[in-house]
Amino acid sequence: MKQALKFFLFCLLFSSSLISFSQINLVPNPSFELYDTCPNFLSQIHRSTNFYPTLNTPDYFNSCAPISFPSVSVPYNYFGYRSPASGNAYAGIIAKMSGSVYSEHIGVELLTPLQVGFKYFISFKVSLAGQANPTNYCGINKLGVLFSSTQYDISNPSPICNCAQVYSDSIITDTLMWTRLKGSFTADSSYSYMHLGKFFSATDSIQINGTGCSAYYYIDDICVSTDSVFSYNYIYTSLNDIIVNEKAISIFPNPFTNFVILKDKEAIDKIIISNALGQIIKTCEIKCSDQYELDLSDLSKGMYIFTIYKKDNNIISQTLIKL
Numbered sequence: 001m002k003q004a005l006k007f008f009l010f011c012l013l014f015s016s017s018l019i020s021f022s023q024i025n026l027v028p029n030p031s032f033e034l035y036d037t038c039p040n041f042l043s044q045i046h047r048s049t050n051f052y053p054t055l056n057t058p059d060y061f062n063s064c065a066p067i068s069f070p071s072v073s074v075p076y077n078y079f080g081y082r083s084p085a086s087g088n089a090y091a092g093i094i095a096k097m098s099g100s101v102y103s104e105h106i107g108v109e110l111l112t113p114l115q116v117g118f119k120y121f122i123s124f125k126v127s128l129a130g131q132a133n134p135t136n137y138c139g140i141n142k143l144g145v146l147f148s149s150t151q152y153d154i155s156n157p158s159p160i161c162n163c164a165q166v167y168s169d170s171i172i173t174d175t176l177m178w179t180r181l182k183g184s185f186t187a188d189s190s191y192s193y194m195h196l197g198k199f200f201s202a203t204d205s206i207q208i209n210g211t212g213c214s215a216y217y218y219i220d221d222i223c224v225s226t227d228s229v230f231s232y233n234y235i236y237t238s239l240n241d242i243i244v245n246e247k248a249i250s251i252f253p254n255p256f257t258n259f260v261i262l263k264d265k266e267a268i269d270k271i272i273i274s275n276a277l278g279q280i281i282k283t284c285e286i287k288c289s290d291q292y293e294l295d296l297s298d299l300s301k302g303m304y305i306f307t308i309y310k311k312d313n314n315i316i317s318q319t320l321i322k323l
Contacts, residue, residue: 024303024319026110026224027194031236032089038064039072045091045106054158054195055105061218062089079129085178085220086236092129093219095198096140096205098212105158105197107151110224111321112275112302114147114187121231122166123182124196124222128215130175136212139173142200143181143217147191164199171206178220182232194224251306255321258297262308268292272307273299296322 034049043057051060063074071078074088084090093104114120128139144167152158166183196219205213223234251262262268271294273282281304284294301322308316 024111024225025231025234026112026114026303027108027222028111029108030222030234031084031087031220032060032062032091033087033236035060035062035064035089038062038066040066040069042072042078044072048089048091051091051106051108053104053154054107054152055154055197056094056102056157058094058104058106058197059092060089061092064088079216079218080175082127082129082218085125085127087220090218090220091196093197093217094215095143095217096138096203096213096215098136098214101160101201103160103198105146105152105195105199106219107153107158107193107195108222109151109193110191113190113192116187116190118226119184119186120224120226121182121184121228122224123180123231123234125178125180125220126172127178127218127220128172128175129218130208136210136214138205138207138213138215139171140198140203140205140213140215141169141171142167142198142203143172144168144183144196144199146195146197146199147187148193148195149189149191151193152195158195158197158199160199160201162200167199171204172217173206173208175208178218180221180232184228196222251318251320255323256296257323258295260294260296260320262292262294269309269311271309274305274307275302 028050029048032048035047036049037047039047039060039062042059045058045060046052048060059072061072061074061077065073070076075081075083079092091106093106095103122145126143144164146158146164165185168181172179207213221234221236223231225231251260268286270286271284272280274280286292299322304320304322306318306320
């Protein structure tokens with residue numbers, strides 16, 4: 001898979017025919033399970049689908065790593081031993097390096113831009129690696145996320161700006177378990193990009209061993225949602241995190257660019273297309289049966305929920321991504 005492909009993972013809760021549209025994770029590949037190529041060396045976060053480095057050289061760890069490259073495997077790797085919070089993979093960053101200002105950031109483009117005025121709830125899991133510098137290491141605070149309209153990259157790196165929208169005041173020292181960091185903010189711009197790391201020049205720390213303060217953290221299970229309960233309790237389950245109605249209509253391709261084709265033996269009455277927040281964007285009246293081609297070239301890139309009303313009174317919902 002290429003990074004341009006916006007793979008999506010979300011959770012829809014059904015109650016009769018009602019759907020909770022807010023229970024959607026706007027982070028694609030939130031547990032780093034999807035990858036273009038298995039990692040075979042450090043500094044390869046770009047091999048995890050959708051993710052890329054925005055400051056220096058963050059790492060990617062996956063159990064699929066070749067036996068000859070145990071430094072980037074799971075659970076054992078160059079920085080120690082850690083089972084994933086879920087799945088078979090996670091990322092890793094240097095948050096602080098003793099005697100240096102060096103740190104690392106990870107970037108990802110959200111499935112759909114944030115909506116101005118809406119409150120978003122963010123969570124992700126971190127764990128301190130005890131072997132990053134076993135004789136001199138510490139735990140720090142101020143790990144967090146920075147949302148931006150700019151797609152930072154190595155040539156235009158994400159800043160150390162003391163300006164993260166969500167960050168932790170707690171010092172993370174747990175080297176055995178995962179700690180969930182969480183927070184919320186109201187979007188003041190249509191941010192399309194999210195960056196993870198330490199965005200503050202000064203942090204508090206607790207020395208664990210030695211005298212030099214180096215801190216390396218594993219990262220897993222990232223969630224951005226308008227639902228606080230969903231985000232703060234987010235658990236990645238599998239690549240099939242989608243509840244599929246057994247009477248689902250075939251809609252393809254997914255992701256799509258300008259057209260989608262709907263194919264079903266039973267007649268469709270209408271289709272309502274909503275954005276990730278449940279706001280109705282488009283209504284398509286259907287007056288025929290068998291196969292339908294919908295021109296959706298007028299839609300912006302992002303995630304959409306297709307609510308299909310069938311003439312047999314069944315209501316079906318499926319989610320598609322426009323590239």
